Amino acid sequence: MTGRLQGKVFIITGANRGIGKAIAGEFLRAGALVVISGRDLKRLESARLEFENMGYAPISIAADLCDPEDCKKLIRSTVDHFGKIHGLVNNAGLPARGRIEHIDSALFAKIVEGNLNTAVNCTRAVLPELIKSKGSVIFLSSVAAIQGFPNAAAYSTAKIGLERFAEALRIEMHHQRVHVGILRPGLVNPPADKRVLTGDGSFKPVSHRGHQSQKSVAKAVLRMVLKRRNRITMTPAGRFLSAMKWLAPGLVRFILIRTQFSSRYETTEDQ
Numbered sequence: 001m002t003g004r005l006q007g008k009v010f011i012i013t014g015a016n017r018g019i020g021k022a023i024a025g026e027f028l029r030a031g032a033l034v035v036i037s038g039r040d041l042k043r044l045e046s047a048r049l050e051f052e053n054m055g056y057a058p059i060s061i062a063a064d065l066c067d068p069e070d071c072k073k074l075i076r077s078t079v080d081h082f083g084k085i086h087g088l089v090n091n092a093g094l095p096a097r098g099r100i101e102h103i104d105s106a107l108f109a110k111i112v113e114g115n116l117n118t119a120v121n122c123t124r125a126v127l128p129e130l131i132k133s134k135g136s137v138i139f140l141s142s143v144a145a146i147q148g149f150p151n152a153a154a155y156s157t158a159k160i161g162l163e164r165f166a167e168a169l170r171i172e173m174h175h176q177r178v179h180v181g182i183l184r185p186g187l188v189n190p191p192a193d194k195r196v197l198t199g200d201g202s203f204k205p206v207s208h209r210g211h212q213s214q215k216s217v218a219k220a221v222l223r224m225v226l227k228r229r230n231r232i233t234m235t236p237a238g239r240f241l242s243a244m245k246w247l248a249p250g251l252v253r254f255i256l257i258r259t260q261f262s263s264r265y266e267t268t269e270d271q
């Protein structure tokens with residue numbers, strides 16, 4: 001698939017680390033002109049240099065995607081630099097855990113904003129460019145959008161909202177031929193510095209092992225763009241959950257009730 005995106009301009013949000021950085025690498029290898037974005041300038045610059053040392057030339061633009069004005073600036077700066085935009089990968093997100101009784105309303109709103117409004121703001125800002133290019137917009141959802149999970153209600157709520165937003169967008173953009181893709185990764189192997197927001201408002205390390213690599217998610221995003229796929233649910237566990245949710249929702253609920261206090265949902269070290 002190398003070279004299949006030659007000269008195409010893609011913005012990858014949340015690309016100064018984690019899955020977003022892996023997606024940026026995959027798109028650069030496929031020949032795309034890539035804009036990496038994030039808030040932390042130091043990490044952003046270090047990611048850009050890392051790619052530069054590999055022989056690529058992405059540009060980096062800092063933006064807080066909770067701020068619609070920052071999103072407009074991100075799009076404007078990209079168009080100023082490259083003249084056009086062929087795709088946006090809405091990867092930026094705010095991983096968060098905590099049982100509902102531990103998450104106050106301000107924290108709940110922050111988690112929804114970090115996982116939903118970020119993508120909505122950025123998508124609204126880029127749409128005129130994607131209509132011109134008949135481009136792609138990809139949403140990084142999660143298996144947590146298939147079912148509300150214990151210890152992750154706010155995150156699940158945001159990801160379900162993200163999918164409904166993307167589905168409505170797909171219909172509205174049908175005649176303009178803008179491709180809208182929804183990718184649901186399973187649990188990804190966390191890097192050593194991975195942190196999630198917890199009920200007391202602090203970020204804590206995670207102790208879980210994942211079911212897939214960042215690279216496998218990055219490859220799936222690339223495949224989704226190239227084949228203009230609508231939806232991909234990743235990992236056998238994710239696909240099994242999706243099927244069971246249709247076939248036997250009561251059984252899914254029963255299993256989650258029985259296992260809700262098990263370590264598999266207590267993914268932060270001391271929650």
Ligand SMILES: NC(=O)c1ccc[n+]([C@@H]2O[C@H](COP(=O)([O-])OP(=O)(O)OC[C@H]3O[C@@H](n4cnc5c(N)ncnc54)[C@H](OP(=O)(O)O)[C@@H]3O)[C@@H](O)[C@H]2O)c1
Pocket residue numbers: 013014015016017018019020037038039040041043063064065066090091092093094095114118140141142143184185186187188189194195210
């Ligand atoms: N890891 C998993 O197991 C998993 C599973 C399924 C789905 N996903 C989804 O995949 C995506 C990436 O996950 P990840 O594990 O790589 O997350 P991560 O390591 O926490 O990275 C999140 C990225 O988003 C950026 N970001 C967060 N808030 C932002 C904001 N307001 N404005 C701009 N950038 C912002 C962060 O950079 P700054 O902090 O510098 O802004 C960072 O680059 C997320 O959407 C997540 O929900 C992850």
